[in-house]
Amino acid sequence: YGYQVLNRVLRLIIGTWEGDSNSFSANIMNAVTKLCVVYKEQLKDEVFSEKLGAISIKQLTRTAxxxxxxxxxxxxxxxxxxxxxxxxxxxxxxxxxxxxxDVSLWIEPDENEDFDDSEAFENFAIGQLGEDEESDNNESNA
Structure with missing residues (x-):
């Protein structure tokens, strides 16, 4: 579904259940994703966090x-x-x-939104590779 949906799903889960490890189960993440994709802007983040944060993950699991x-x-x-x-x-x-x-499976990114983090990812990945190669060389020289 894209970075925007993933970002919103993670923000909702973390904000609602305050990072409870049980809130990151596959079923909960898929359910929140489904709600974000189906209801889009009709789903208000503040209301979601307020209403669902009032119940525990265990209670939600029982109801589900x-x-x-x-x-x-x-x-x-x-x-x-x-x-x-x-x-x-x-x-x-x-x-x-x-x-x-009729819900579209793929969401086209808004042209007005700037969410291009590919350069940051490339810099991160290149930096990681450079450090790994250096540590491998140091270990083989020792």
Whole structure:
């Protein structure tokens, strides 16, 4: 889905459950990714962190198991907790949208966003290789 979605998913998970190691399971990461891709800007980060941060990962896991197997169970449980006891449709996430087939699998990056970190990655990778080669040479000379 791209760097933007990965960045948002990690920010949501870390901000919501404060880096709890159980929050980085594959099912939870896939569920949060699904919510980010399906609901896009309709999913408010602050509301997500506030509503889902109020429940523990264990409670979320129990609810997810009751709903469905795998990451879709977690996604449904997250939508239920996000919506809370809202009666109005304003700001509410609709469950049927999770199962809609018209969701694009690949998100095109916005042309207005500057998220090009390829140069930083190249510098990091080159720096790492240079240090490894030097340490290998030093070890072989010893």
């Amino acid at each position: 198991r009751d709903r469905r197997k795998g990451s879709m169970g977690f996604a449904e449980a997250m939508v239920i907790e996000y919506n809370g006891k809202r009666k109005s449709n304003a700001g509410k996430l609709f469950m049927n949208k999770l199962y809609a087939r």
